Amino acid sequence: MKRIGVFTSGGDAPGMNAAIRAVVRAGIYYDKEIIGIYRGYEGMIEGDFVPMDVRSVSNILQRGGTILKSARSTEFKTPEGRAKAYEQLKKHNIDGLIGIGGDGSFTGMHHLYKEHGIPYVCLPGTIDNDIPGTDYTIGFDTATNTAVEAIDKIRDTALSHNRLFFIEVMGRDSGYIAINAGIAGGAVSVIIPEEQTSIDELVKKLNEGGKHNKSSSLVIVAEGGKSGSAMEIAQKVKEKSSYFDTKVTILGHLQRGGAPTYFDRVLASKMGVAAVESLDEGKTDVMIGIVNNKMVYNKFEEIMTQPKYVHKDDLRIAKILSI
Numbered sequence: 001m002k003r004i005g006v007f008t009s010g011g012d013a014p015g016m017n018a019a020i021r022a023v024v025r026a027g028i029y030y031d032k033e034i035i036g037i038y039r040g041y042e043g044m045i046e047g048d049f050v051p052m053d054v055r056s057v058s059n060i061l062q063r064g065g066t067i068l069k070s071a072r073s074t075e076f077k078t079p080e081g082r083a084k085a086y087e088q089l090k091k092h093n094i095d096g097l098i099g100i101g102g103d104g105s106f107t108g109m110h111h112l113y114k115e116h117g118i119p120y121v122c123l124p125g126t127i128d129n130d131i132p133g134t135d136y137t138i139g140f141d142t143a144t145n146t147a148v149e150a151i152d153k154i155r156d157t158a159l160s161h162n163r164l165f166f167i168e169v170m171g172r173d174s175g176y177i178a179i180n181a182g183i184a185g186g187a188v189s190v191i192i193p194e195e196q197t198s199i200d201e202l203v204k205k206l207n208e209g210g211k212h213n214k215s216s217s218l219v220i221v222a223e224g225g226k227s228g229s230a231m232e233i234a235q236k237v238k239e240k241s242s243y244f245d246t247k248v249t250i251l252g253h254l255q256r257g258g259a260p261t262y263f264d265r266v267l268a269s270k271m272g273v274a275a276v277e278s279l280d281e282g283k284t285d286v287m288i289g290i291v292n293n294k295m296v297y298n299k300f301e302e303i304m305t306q307p308k309y310v311h312k313d314d315l316r317i318a319k320i321l322s323i
């Protein structure tokens with residue numbers, strides 16, 4: 001393994017820069033040439049490559065976003081698109097890849113490997129924490145802290161006006177950000193895609209809160225749930241009860257930006273070094289994960305056939321604490 005390509009793909013996540021830095025520095029430490037690939041699979045298809053030296057990753061450890069930029073590429077989902085990407089990698093003598101992205105990016109790397117034999121190691125980089133085989137993904141901790149900070153601020157208004165707020169958080173089809181931000185932010189109820197929510201039960205719960213003199217109520221809604229968006233759920237609740245002065249806040253892309261927490265910086269740094277070392281040792285078709293505070297190497301087929309659900313116990317805890 002002499003030349004390693006590194007790229008970020010899918011939604012950007014805080015800590016991606018720390019991971020790029022670790023890959024570049026560890027690669028150079030082990031006498032590899034590191035080639036940065038811009039804009040994920042789009043840049044791979046177009047051959048948008050740049051050699052990276054030690055100083056090219058100075059002062060990025062603490063920055064959100066990704067200096068390599070990211071993209072979602074429709075073309076790469078086709079065998080033809082991946083063949084184009086492979087031609088570019090061959091032309092630039094790239095022997096292996098380290099990709100930083102979510103479940104979609106991991107699936108893309110797996111297909112490229114199966115079709116063209118390019119060894120790769122994936123680092124889980126997504127705010128959603130929706131990939132099996134790791135307790136945490138890079139960016140999840142920062143995004144959840146950002147959501148909690150926003151929830152605390154909204155509580156000030158909720159308290160001052162005795163209002164009911166529905167706060168929508170990201171996570172695509174996963175409730176990880178929602179349940180953790182819900183526990184940390186003291187939500188009266190957390191609505192996640194993994195569970196069916198009854199509007200009648202929610203109204204009952206809110207009414208009980210009213211009877212117990214709750215002066216503010218915050219409901220955290222994960223995007224992507226079957227019960228609808230925060231806006232739709234708020235509307236349904238209003239139709240069933242005129243008791244509440246209701247407002248809706250969608251946190252949106254606020255959750256993707258900002259300086260990574262210490263946790264995400266350390267996680268990304270450890271995973272970046274592990275990626276270079278494991279690729280050099282001959283590991284491939286794997287995603288690095290952290291499980292019980294230990295680095296693990298997950299084969300694509302072993303983890304991507306399994307769903308990753310929020311811990312049932314977390315839902316129980318949120319419920320107990322919201323009375």
Ligand SMILES: Nc1ncnc2c1ncn2[C@@H]1O[C@H](COP(=O)(O)OP(=O)(O)O)[C@@H](O)[C@H]1O
Pocket residue numbers: 009010011041071072073074075076077078101102103104105106107108109111125126
């Ligand atoms: N099933 C797939 N086959 C091949 N490539 C895929 C597949 N799913 C996703 N990708 C590639 O990975 C990119 C990033 O995936 P996406 O789901 O958008 O984000 P993330 O990697 O953060 O989950 C997609 O734009 C696409 O190019």
Ligand SMILES: O=P(O)(O)OC[C@H]1O[C@](O)(COP(=O)(O)O)[C@@H](O)[C@@H]1O
Pocket residue numbers: 010011012102103104125126127128170171172223256
């Ligand atoms: O920024 P976009 O393209 O609108 O995508 C929004 C989606 O990206 C995310 O922020 C991150 O998802 P990925 O890491 O899978 O790309 C999701 O929580 C959200 O559903």
Ligand SMILES: [Mg+2]
Pocket residue numbers: 010102103104126128130172
């Ligand atoms: Mg994803």
